[in-house]
Amino acid sequence: MYAQVVALRLRVLRAPLGLGFTPEEIAAEAGDICVVACEGESPVACLLLVPVNSEEVRMRQVAVDPDRQGEGIGSSLVAFSERIARERGFRHMTLHARETAVRFYLKAGYESLGEPFEEVTLPHRKMQKWLI
Secondary structure (H helix, E strand, O other): OHHHHHHHHHHHHHHHHOOOOOHHHHHHHHHOEEEEEEEOOEEEEEEEEEEOOOOEEEEEEEEEOHHHOOOOHHHHHHHHHHHHHHHOOOOEEEEEEEHHHHHHHHHOOOEEEEEEEEEOOEEEEEEEEEOO
16 A cells, blocks of 8 residues: 555656655655555555654645545545644644645645745745644
């Protein structure tokens, strides 16, 4: 299943930018929490939660199959990941949102912090939400 999740992330997030994943990047995810929405045996959306410290977790690599976007899958996945984070004792969720996704996260209750910055060749904004 994890290989399918990596393939989904590659197709949605990296390949359109001409980027891939190195073996080192994949190996570095070993301690991350992988949250997946499936249809049958196939992942249609996913995200990673990376513990930063005992109170903060960072959401990253949020990907929804382009054919399934607009169906609420991403919103449900984000809400589910927040429940998982709370259950594990995290109080604060942070993320780096692509500019095109900022409105999505604002609707989910996240706030934008600071000025835009470039990451993986695209403008991003740091965002946060308190989970308490």
